[in-house]
Amino acid sequence: MHEPPLDPAEQPTDAEPALRPLAAGAPVRPADAYAYPPGGPWLRANMIASADGAAARDDRSGGLGNETDRRLLSLLRGLADVVIVGAGTVRAEGYGPVAPGPGGWEKLRAGRSPVPPLAIVSHRLDLDLDAPVFTEADPRARTIVLTTRTAPPGRVRAAAERAEVIVAGEDRLDFAAAVAELMARGHERMLCEGGPRVLAQVVAAGVLDELCLTVSPMLLAGGAVRILNGPAVPVPPRLRLAAAYRDDEDYLFLRYVRR
Template identity: 90%
Template sequence: MHESPQNDVEQTTDADLALRPLAAAGDPVRLADAYAYPPGGPWLRANMIASVDGAAARDDRAGGLGNETDRRLLSLLRGLADVVIVGAGTVRAEGYGPVRPGPGGWEKLRADRPPVPPLAIVSRRLDLDLDAPVFTDADPAARTILLTTRTAPPGRVRAAAERAEVIVAGEDRLDFAAAVAELVARGHERLLCEGGPRVLAQVVATGVLDEMCLTVSPMLLSGGAFRILNGPAVPVPPRLRLAAAYQDDEDFLFLRYVRRG
């Protein structure tokens, strides 16, 4: 779609999305293939966006940094995933509803899987509107999941269990390693984390992140916005390897890093 700005993006599916490799002038890369999950076991990737100066939000929303290409890539990554992990704060700030298929549907991406992946919402206290569409409008084959802790109020746990599948992992803070293991045990081996920054910081600190997909938005914002990770410094920072870099015609960069080793 980057070859002709006049192309109607709604006529193509997420499986057809393509971008130009950053360091080459060759043919566009079909991202459904470039971002395919590796075979042979569970894999947790994160997808985030930041401005050139590192801000992870504009006007308190990550969506304020993106463009149509970034939104289409987000849709593609969701279509490839078995489950989408997101923090309760991000659900509220970004106005999340259930995952919906991208333009043209996801039949090419999902094969014999449910038509959409479920959301797995991280909420320590379960202080969410359980009558919100993110629960009530979820596809029955992709019921919303709540990832919570043993210190969650028992009454909220019981109420949440009527609207969602509840997974308890950890005492006062979510044990992400245990939560991921529970999701994998339910068949969700291709995991996508959409943050926000506090959740992603915990994922990284736990050591369960395999891949970081980062969109660099060509903006300079300044101000006090969070970075894509918002938490204590990681004692031993994980080293990443740049696996791919792409760009579009609006100078957005799409970087894919994987964990070394």
């Protein structure tokens, strides 16, 4: 059954994803639908998986997405104070500094820096410190590195010349402490883009408030990892489905929040 088109006055802007609720209801304004809850810190993750659970295609999550998913990714970044990502994902996906979406983020980021900083999780600091993700970052959104006390001291000093360094934990990153340090710097609306190893650690630390999951209508099989790649969580957190949307290409966009 085909749904009627949205009224022109209710269409998303060119920079926003065109989303419809699964059930009958008012058209979706994405910036409102994905707004952070008021009154305190909130850590959300944004991930994508195929219909059979693969978190990557050809070793890249971007191989699963479409234009709607890319626009939603941009919107979620624009809403966030900081974007947390693992060093492996930075390398695999070719990350640079966060850039505004096609329509700009002036309204989304009123009173804040034009873009959110990246916070890169790296235990060994095996990073290319001359890469654009460091050298081309906006001075008002300097790249952050989250690392541990056992990181090589020379690499810590070198990283501090290119980025703000936050040390949390001994030989593994203490995500609860890292989140507290980000909050102390005013980054209360946090977005984690993984990858799967980082997200598994975030969940294990008990600091995830929300999961935004895009379900791609692809079947991949093979040995691709899931959106969490780590040891089993002893007490799996229970989530509540807060919203579900779709686009015209049969992608699903789900929002889960902690109970």
